[in-house]
Amino acid sequence: MAEITREDLERRVKRRENLKDLDLSGLNLDDLPMEGAIFRKCKLTGTSFNYARMAFARFDNCLMNDCVMQRCNLQEASIRECDLSNSDIADSELTEINMSQTILNKTNLSGCFLNHSIFISSDLQLCNFSQSTLQGSNLNGAKMLVCDFTAVNAKNLTAQDADFTGSMFEGAHLDDSKMQKSRFNFCNLSVASFQECDLSESQISFSKLDYVNFSSANLNSVMMVKVTGLEANLTGAIMNGAKL
Incomplete structure:
Protein backbone atom coordinates (compact mmCIF):
# COMPACT_ATOMS: atom_id res chain seq x y z
CA MET A 1 0.00 0.00 0.00
CA ALA A 2 1.29 3.46 -0.91
CA GLU A 3 2.87 5.53 1.86
CA ILE A 4 1.82 8.87 0.34
CA THR A 5 -1.08 10.15 -1.75
CA ARG A 6 -1.09 11.27 -5.36
CA GLU A 7 -1.36 14.88 -4.19
CA ASP A 8 1.64 14.53 -1.85
CA LEU A 9 3.68 13.03 -4.67
CA GLU A 10 2.74 15.81 -7.06
CA ARG A 11 3.82 18.45 -4.52
CA ARG A 12 7.17 16.74 -3.91
CA VAL A 13 7.85 16.44 -7.62
CA LYS A 14 7.08 20.12 -8.13
CA ARG A 15 9.58 20.95 -5.35
CA ARG A 16 12.19 18.81 -7.17
CA GLU A 17 12.58 16.49 -4.18
CA ASN A 18 14.39 13.19 -4.62
CA LEU A 19 11.92 10.41 -3.83
CA LYS A 20 13.83 7.60 -2.11
CA ASP A 21 12.86 4.34 -0.37
CA LEU A 22 9.12 5.02 -0.72
CA ASP A 23 6.35 2.50 -1.24
CA LEU A 24 4.17 3.97 -4.00
CA SER A 25 2.46 0.71 -4.90
CA GLY A 26 -0.97 0.92 -6.47
CA LEU A 27 -1.10 4.70 -6.80
CA ASN A 28 -3.11 6.18 -9.66
CA LEU A 29 -0.71 8.61 -11.34
CA ASP A 30 -2.58 8.81 -14.65
CA ASP A 31 -2.09 12.10 -16.54
CA LEU A 32 0.24 13.41 -13.82
CA PRO A 33 2.99 15.86 -14.87
CA MET A 34 6.26 14.41 -13.51
CA GLU A 35 8.88 15.77 -15.88
CA GLY A 36 12.34 15.44 -14.34
CA ALA A 37 11.13 13.50 -11.28
CA ILE A 38 13.74 11.37 -9.48
CA PHE A 39 12.84 8.00 -7.90
CA ARG A 40 15.47 5.93 -6.10
CA LYS A 41 14.86 2.48 -4.59
CA CYS A 42 11.10 3.02 -4.66
CA LYS A 43 8.43 0.32 -4.87
CA LEU A 44 5.92 1.07 -7.63
CA THR A 45 4.26 -2.33 -8.00
CA GLY A 46 0.87 -2.04 -9.69
CA THR A 47 1.10 1.72 -10.09
CA SER A 48 -0.83 3.31 -12.98
CA PHE A 49 1.01 5.87 -15.16
CA ASN A 50 -1.32 6.05 -18.18
CA TYR A 51 -0.74 9.28 -20.14
CA ALA A 52 1.70 10.48 -17.45
CA ARG A 53 4.27 13.04 -18.58
CA MET A 54 7.65 11.82 -17.33
CA ALA A 55 10.16 13.15 -19.85
CA PHE A 56 13.67 13.36 -18.34
CA ALA A 57 12.52 11.44 -15.23
CA ARG A 58 14.96 9.13 -13.47
CA PHE A 59 14.23 5.76 -11.88
CA ASP A 60 17.17 4.01 -10.18
CA ASN A 61 16.90 0.54 -8.58
CA CYS A 62 13.10 0.71 -8.50
CA LEU A 63 10.59 -2.15 -8.46
CA MET A 64 8.12 -1.30 -11.25
CA ASN A 65 6.46 -4.64 -11.94
CA ASP A 66 2.79 -4.95 -12.94
CA CYS A 67 2.58 -1.25 -13.81
CA VAL A 68 0.15 0.14 -16.40
CA MET A 69 1.94 2.86 -18.38
CA GLN A 70 0.12 3.09 -21.70
CA ARG A 71 0.64 6.19 -23.85
CA CYS A 72 2.96 7.80 -21.32
CA ASN A 73 5.85 10.10 -22.21
CA LEU A 74 9.26 8.92 -21.00
CA GLN A 75 11.36 10.70 -23.60
CA GLU A 76 15.03 10.90 -22.53
CA ALA A 77 14.14 9.29 -19.19
CA SER A 78 16.46 6.89 -17.36
CA ILE A 79 15.18 3.58 -15.94
CA ARG A 80 18.37 1.87 -14.77
CA GLU A 81 18.71 -1.35 -12.78
CA CYS A 82 14.93 -1.56 -12.31
CA ASP A 83 12.44 -4.42 -12.68
CA LEU A 84 9.63 -3.70 -15.17
CA SER A 85 8.32 -7.24 -15.41
CA ASN A 86 4.68 -7.73 -16.43
CA SER A 87 4.25 -4.00 -17.04
CA ASP A 88 2.28 -2.59 -19.98
CA ILE A 89 4.00 0.38 -21.66
CA ALA A 90 2.27 0.07 -25.04
CA ASP A 91 2.09 3.00 -27.48
CA SER A 92 4.36 5.21 -25.37
CA GLU A 93 6.99 7.82 -26.28
CA LEU A 94 10.35 6.42 -25.14
CA THR A 95 12.76 8.13 -27.54
CA GLU A 96 16.33 8.16 -26.13
CA ILE A 97 15.29 6.32 -22.96
CA ASN A 98 18.06 4.56 -21.02
CA MET A 99 17.07 1.10 -19.75
CA SER A 100 20.55 -0.26 -19.13
CA GLN A 101 20.80 -3.29 -16.82
CA THR A 102 17.03 -3.36 -16.36
CA ILE A 103 14.94 -6.55 -16.08
CA LEU A 104 11.91 -6.87 -18.34
CA ASN A 105 9.95 -10.13 -18.24
CA LYS A 106 6.66 -10.30 -20.18
CA THR A 107 6.75 -6.52 -20.60
CA ASN A 108 4.58 -5.00 -23.35
Whole structure:
Protein backbone atom coordinates (compact mmCIF):
# COMPACT_ATOMS: atom_id res chain seq x y z
CA MET A 1 0.00 0.00 0.00
CA ALA A 2 1.29 3.46 -0.91
CA GLU A 3 2.87 5.53 1.86
CA ILE A 4 1.82 8.87 0.34
CA THR A 5 -1.08 10.15 -1.75
CA ARG A 6 -1.09 11.27 -5.36
CA GLU A 7 -1.36 14.88 -4.19
CA ASP A 8 1.64 14.53 -1.85
CA LEU A 9 3.68 13.03 -4.67
CA GLU A 10 2.74 15.81 -7.06
CA ARG A 11 3.82 18.45 -4.52
CA ARG A 12 7.17 16.74 -3.91
CA VAL A 13 7.85 16.44 -7.62
CA LYS A 14 7.08 20.12 -8.13
CA ARG A 15 9.58 20.95 -5.35
CA ARG A 16 12.19 18.81 -7.17
CA GLU A 17 12.58 16.49 -4.18
CA ASN A 18 14.39 13.19 -4.62
CA LEU A 19 11.92 10.41 -3.83
CA LYS A 20 13.83 7.60 -2.11
CA ASP A 21 12.86 4.34 -0.37
CA LEU A 22 9.12 5.02 -0.72
CA ASP A 23 6.35 2.50 -1.24
CA LEU A 24 4.17 3.97 -4.00
CA SER A 25 2.46 0.71 -4.90
CA GLY A 26 -0.97 0.92 -6.47
CA LEU A 27 -1.10 4.70 -6.80
CA ASN A 28 -3.11 6.18 -9.66
CA LEU A 29 -0.71 8.61 -11.34
CA ASP A 30 -2.58 8.81 -14.65
CA ASP A 31 -2.09 12.10 -16.54
CA LEU A 32 0.24 13.41 -13.82
CA PRO A 33 2.99 15.86 -14.87
CA MET A 34 6.26 14.41 -13.51
CA GLU A 35 8.88 15.77 -15.88
CA GLY A 36 12.34 15.44 -14.34
CA ALA A 37 11.13 13.50 -11.28
CA ILE A 38 13.74 11.37 -9.48
CA PHE A 39 12.84 8.00 -7.90
CA ARG A 40 15.47 5.93 -6.10
CA LYS A 41 14.86 2.48 -4.59
CA CYS A 42 11.10 3.02 -4.66
CA LYS A 43 8.43 0.32 -4.87
CA LEU A 44 5.92 1.07 -7.63
CA THR A 45 4.26 -2.33 -8.00
CA GLY A 46 0.87 -2.04 -9.69
CA THR A 47 1.10 1.72 -10.09
CA SER A 48 -0.83 3.31 -12.98
CA PHE A 49 1.01 5.87 -15.16
CA ASN A 50 -1.32 6.05 -18.18
CA TYR A 51 -0.74 9.28 -20.14
CA ALA A 52 1.70 10.48 -17.45
CA ARG A 53 4.27 13.04 -18.58
CA MET A 54 7.65 11.82 -17.33
CA ALA A 55 10.16 13.15 -19.85
CA PHE A 56 13.67 13.36 -18.34
CA ALA A 57 12.52 11.44 -15.23
CA ARG A 58 14.96 9.13 -13.47
CA PHE A 59 14.23 5.76 -11.88
CA ASP A 60 17.17 4.01 -10.18
CA ASN A 61 16.90 0.54 -8.58
CA CYS A 62 13.10 0.71 -8.50
CA LEU A 63 10.59 -2.15 -8.46
CA MET A 64 8.12 -1.30 -11.25
CA ASN A 65 6.46 -4.64 -11.94
CA ASP A 66 2.79 -4.95 -12.94
CA CYS A 67 2.58 -1.25 -13.81
CA VAL A 68 0.15 0.14 -16.40
CA MET A 69 1.94 2.86 -18.38
CA GLN A 70 0.12 3.09 -21.70
CA ARG A 71 0.64 6.19 -23.85
CA CYS A 72 2.96 7.80 -21.32
CA ASN A 73 5.85 10.10 -22.21
CA LEU A 74 9.26 8.92 -21.00
CA GLN A 75 11.36 10.70 -23.60
CA GLU A 76 15.03 10.90 -22.53
CA ALA A 77 14.14 9.29 -19.19
CA SER A 78 16.46 6.89 -17.36
CA ILE A 79 15.18 3.58 -15.94
CA ARG A 80 18.37 1.87 -14.77
CA GLU A 81 18.71 -1.35 -12.78
CA CYS A 82 14.93 -1.56 -12.31
CA ASP A 83 12.44 -4.42 -12.68
CA LEU A 84 9.63 -3.70 -15.17
CA SER A 85 8.32 -7.24 -15.41
CA ASN A 86 4.68 -7.73 -16.43
CA SER A 87 4.25 -4.00 -17.04
CA ASP A 88 2.28 -2.59 -19.98
CA ILE A 89 4.00 0.38 -21.66
CA ALA A 90 2.27 0.07 -25.04
CA ASP A 91 2.09 3.00 -27.48
CA SER A 92 4.36 5.21 -25.37
CA GLU A 93 6.99 7.82 -26.28
CA LEU A 94 10.35 6.42 -25.14
CA THR A 95 12.76 8.13 -27.54
CA GLU A 96 16.33 8.16 -26.13
CA ILE A 97 15.29 6.32 -22.96
CA ASN A 98 18.06 4.56 -21.02
CA MET A 99 17.07 1.10 -19.75
CA SER A 100 20.55 -0.26 -19.13
CA GLN A 101 20.80 -3.29 -16.82
CA THR A 102 17.03 -3.36 -16.36
CA ILE A 103 14.94 -6.55 -16.08
CA LEU A 104 11.91 -6.87 -18.34
CA ASN A 105 9.95 -10.13 -18.24
CA LYS A 106 6.66 -10.30 -20.18
CA THR A 107 6.75 -6.52 -20.60
CA ASN A 108 4.58 -5.00 -23.35
CA LEU A 109 6.43 -2.38 -25.42
CA SER A 110 4.37 -2.79 -28.58
CA GLY A 111 3.82 0.30 -30.68
CA CYS A 112 6.39 2.34 -28.73
CA PHE A 113 8.74 4.98 -30.08
CA LEU A 114 12.15 3.75 -28.88
CA ASN A 115 14.48 5.45 -31.34
CA HIS A 116 18.03 5.91 -29.98
CA SER A 117 17.14 4.03 -26.79
CA ILE A 118 19.73 2.19 -24.69
CA PHE A 119 19.28 -1.39 -23.47
CA ILE A 120 22.94 -2.20 -22.79
CA SER A 121 23.27 -5.43 -20.75
CA SER A 122 19.52 -5.53 -20.04
CA ASP A 123 17.75 -8.84 -19.37
CA LEU A 124 14.51 -9.35 -21.32
CA GLN A 125 12.32 -12.41 -21.74
CA LEU A 126 8.97 -12.85 -23.50
CA CYS A 127 8.68 -9.11 -24.19
CA ASN A 128 6.56 -7.62 -26.96
CA PHE A 129 8.15 -4.99 -29.22
CA SER A 130 5.84 -5.58 -32.19
CA GLN A 131 5.38 -2.57 -34.47
CA SER A 132 7.73 -0.44 -32.37
CA THR A 133 10.53 1.76 -33.71
CA LEU A 134 14.07 1.12 -32.47
CA GLN A 135 16.11 3.04 -35.03
CA GLY A 136 19.62 3.87 -33.87
CA SER A 137 19.19 2.07 -30.54
CA ASN A 138 21.97 0.34 -28.59
CA LEU A 139 21.34 -3.23 -27.45
CA ASN A 140 24.95 -4.28 -26.91
CA GLY A 141 25.23 -7.29 -24.61
CA ALA A 142 21.48 -7.48 -24.02
CA LYS A 143 19.63 -10.77 -23.51
CA MET A 144 16.32 -10.61 -25.37
CA LEU A 145 15.06 -14.17 -25.22
CA VAL A 146 11.82 -15.28 -26.90
CA CYS A 147 10.78 -11.69 -27.61
CA ASP A 148 8.40 -10.48 -30.32
CA PHE A 149 9.99 -8.03 -32.78
CA THR A 150 7.35 -8.50 -35.48
CA ALA A 151 7.34 -5.60 -37.96
CA VAL A 152 9.71 -3.44 -35.90
CA ASN A 153 11.54 -0.60 -37.60
CA ALA A 154 15.05 -0.96 -36.19
CA LYS A 155 17.35 0.33 -38.90
CA ASN A 156 20.89 1.35 -37.90
CA LEU A 157 20.65 -0.70 -34.72
CA THR A 158 23.72 -1.54 -32.64
CA ALA A 159 23.37 -4.98 -31.05
CA GLN A 160 26.80 -6.53 -30.73
CA ASP A 161 27.04 -9.73 -28.65
CA ALA A 162 23.27 -9.64 -28.04
CA ASP A 163 21.23 -12.81 -27.51
CA PHE A 164 17.89 -13.00 -29.37
CA THR A 165 17.43 -16.77 -29.03
CA GLY A 166 13.88 -17.90 -29.80
CA SER A 167 12.65 -14.47 -30.87
CA MET A 168 10.25 -13.50 -33.66
CA PHE A 169 11.49 -11.02 -36.29
CA GLU A 170 8.89 -11.62 -38.98
CA GLY A 171 8.66 -8.55 -41.23
CA ALA A 172 11.24 -6.61 -39.18
CA HIS A 173 13.44 -3.94 -40.79
CA LEU A 174 17.01 -4.04 -39.44
CA ASP A 175 18.94 -2.62 -42.40
CA ASP A 176 22.40 -1.09 -41.84
CA SER A 177 22.65 -2.52 -38.32
CA LYS A 178 25.79 -3.63 -36.48
CA MET A 179 25.02 -7.01 -34.92
CA GLN A 180 28.37 -8.80 -34.77
CA LYS A 181 28.65 -11.92 -32.59
CA SER A 182 24.92 -11.92 -31.83
CA ARG A 183 22.75 -15.01 -31.46
CA PHE A 184 19.61 -15.60 -33.55
CA ASN A 185 19.24 -19.33 -32.91
CA PHE A 186 15.72 -20.80 -33.06
CA CYS A 187 14.36 -17.48 -34.39
CA ASN A 188 11.78 -16.70 -37.06
CA LEU A 189 13.43 -14.23 -39.47
CA SER A 190 10.89 -14.67 -42.26
CA VAL A 191 10.38 -11.61 -44.48
CA ALA A 192 12.84 -9.67 -42.29
CA SER A 193 15.34 -7.30 -43.90
CA PHE A 194 19.00 -7.36 -42.83
CA GLN A 195 20.24 -5.48 -45.89
CA GLU A 196 23.82 -4.22 -45.49
CA CYS A 197 23.96 -5.45 -41.87
CA ASP A 198 27.17 -6.57 -40.20
CA LEU A 199 26.32 -10.00 -38.80
CA SER A 200 29.86 -11.34 -38.81
CA GLU A 201 30.54 -14.18 -36.34
CA SER A 202 26.85 -14.37 -35.43
CA GLN A 203 24.85 -17.56 -34.88
CA ILE A 204 21.70 -18.06 -36.97
CA SER A 205 21.10 -21.80 -36.55
CA PHE A 206 17.84 -23.78 -36.37
CA SER A 207 15.99 -20.68 -37.60
CA LYS A 208 13.28 -19.96 -40.18
CA LEU A 209 14.44 -17.75 -43.07
CA ASP A 210 11.56 -17.60 -45.55
CA TYR A 211 12.10 -14.63 -47.90
CA VAL A 212 14.64 -13.02 -45.55
CA ASN A 213 16.77 -10.29 -47.14
CA PHE A 214 20.51 -10.58 -46.43
CA SER A 215 21.55 -8.64 -49.55
CA SER A 216 24.97 -6.94 -49.21
CA ALA A 217 25.21 -8.15 -45.60
CA ASN A 218 28.47 -9.12 -43.91
CA LEU A 219 28.01 -12.79 -43.02
CA ASN A 220 31.66 -13.64 -42.51
CA SER A 221 32.17 -16.58 -40.12
CA VAL A 222 28.43 -16.86 -39.49
CA MET A 223 27.12 -20.15 -38.07
CA MET A 224 23.99 -20.93 -40.10
CA VAL A 225 23.23 -24.64 -39.75
CA LYS A 226 19.93 -26.52 -39.92
CA VAL A 227 17.98 -23.46 -41.08
CA THR A 228 14.83 -23.65 -43.20
CA GLY A 229 13.60 -21.10 -45.68
CA LEU A 230 12.30 -20.29 -49.14
CA GLU A 231 13.86 -17.75 -51.50
CA ALA A 232 16.22 -16.04 -49.05
CA ASN A 233 18.03 -13.12 -50.72
CA LEU A 234 21.82 -13.36 -50.38
CA THR A 235 22.69 -11.10 -53.32
CA GLY A 236 26.04 -9.42 -52.71
CA ALA A 237 26.41 -10.91 -49.23
CA ILE A 238 29.95 -11.65 -48.00
CA MET A 239 30.17 -15.12 -46.48
CA ASN A 240 33.86 -15.89 -46.01
CA GLY A 241 34.30 -18.65 -43.44
CA ALA A 242 30.55 -19.11 -42.96
CA LYS A 243 29.42 -22.52 -41.70
CA LEU A 244 26.29 -23.64 -43.54
